[in-house]
Amino acid sequence: xxxxxxxxxxxxxxxxxxxxxxxxxxxxxxxxxxxxxxxxxxxxxxxxxxxxxxxxxxxxxxxxxxxxxxxxxxxxxxxxxxxxxxxxxxxxxxxxxxxxxxxxxxx
Amino acid sequence: xxxxxxxxxxxxxxxxxxxxxxxxxxxxxxxxxxxxxxxxxxxxxxxxxxxxxxxxxxxxxxxxxxxxxxxxxxxxxxxxxxxxxxxxxxxxxxxxxxxxxxxxxxxxxxxxxxxxxxxx
Numbered sequence: 001x002x003x004x005x006x007x008x009x010x011x012x013x014x015x016x017x018x019x020x021x022x023x024x025x026x027x028x029x030x031x032x033x034x035x036x037x038x039x040x041x042x043x044x045x046x047x048x049x050x051x052x053x054x055x056x057x058x059x060x061x062x063x064x065x066x067x068x069x070x071x072x073x074x075x076x077x078x079x080x081x082x083x084x085x086x087x088x089x090x091x092x093x094x095x096x097x098x099x100x101x102x103x104x105x106x107x
Numbered sequence: 108x109x110x111x112x113x114x115x116x117x118x119x120x121x122x123x124x125x126x127x128x129x130x131x132x133x134x135x136x137x138x139x140x141x142x143x144x145x146x147x148x149x150x151x152x153x154x155x156x157x158x159x160x161x162x163x164x165x166x167x168x169x170x171x172x173x174x175x176x177x178x179x180x181x182x183x184x185x186x187x188x189x190x191x192x193x194x195x196x197x198x199x200x201x202x203x204x205x206x207x208x209x210x211x212x213x214x215x216x217x218x219x220x221x222x223x224x225x226x227x
Contacts, residue, residue: 034213034214036152036214038152042219043202043217043218043219043220044152044202044214044217045217046207046213046214046215049207049208049212049213049215050213055215087151087152089152089154089213089214091211091212091213094166095154095166095168095169096142096154096157097154098151098152098153098154099151100151101151101152
């Protein structure tokens with residue numbers, strides 16, 4: 001099983017600041033990694049797929065990078081609606097796995 | 108508009124059984140694998156099962172293998188999850204999700220979730 005480790009667990013930032021979230025895989029997943037955003041009481045929403053492609057309707061302030069084992073989600077300038085939990089997920093190998101999540105909270 | 112909608116969650120006793128359903132619309136159902144993902148209260152996301160679009164191939168997480176069965180009815184655009192031998196640790200919100208892209212991509216559409224509580 002591929003283990004995805006997200007860091008930090010919590011990121012405390014102010015609106016307008018840049019957020020950098022990390023996801024590290026225990027073995028290579030090539031570029032087969034996605035990022036999701038989840039707000040309280042809501043289902044997750046796909047943000048980034050195949051490491052760097054924005055999903056439909058996702059604002060340009062969200063970007064993804066990386067390949068192999070190290071991946072980054074960057075939010076260039078935090079908007080109030082961006083404070084949420086973010087998960088990475090790989091589809092390289094069964095079982096599909098998610099990271100433990102990074103909570104982006106208002107400082 | 109793509110929509111997926113789960114139903115069937117409720118309180119069930121340990122060792123009991125429950126069947127969840129997911130109704131899908133707005134896309135060609137047979138072209139996409141469909142999956143269940145769960146989230147225990149206050150915890151992260153856990154993939155538990157997928158089924159292919161047309162040939163019925165199934166995949167399970169070890170945590171549910173042998174206890175849960177995924178199935179689909181392509182004539183009705185529905186996805187089911189039969190859950191047997193339920194345990195307290197199965198308590199979670201269960202999401203139905205579509206695998207997008209070529210049908211085996213990432214989870215691009217999710218339902219709102221249905222809560223399963225396993226407790227005596």
